Amino acid sequence: MADLLSDDEIQRKLPKGWDREGDEITKTYEFDDYLKGIEFVTRVGEVAEEEFHHPEIRVGYKEVEVRLTSHEEGGITDKDIRLAGLFDDEV
């Protein structure tokens, strides 16, 4: 089990463009068209499965919202920070 991060660690480690909301970190990605967002979701899902750490994903028109938390630990861990960076690499 990974350690829960402190408030200061979260703020320090949070990748640019990500926000902290309670026990989650979140980012909304914007796309030129709906299907580009859907294609992004597929890539995010593949990374999540490879890392066995899964986000919640909300698909809107030309936008995709991703939310990460470590369910087993009950908060935000380095796994969430790491996945955030990997998802950013998939844009």
Ligand SMILES: C[C@H](O)[C@H](O)[C@H]1CNC2=NC(N)=NC(=O)C2=N1
């Ligand atoms: C049994 C447990 O669901 C698995 O170990 C994995 C699956 N994916 C997961 N994803 C996330 N975000 N948090 C978890 O604690 C988690 N656990």
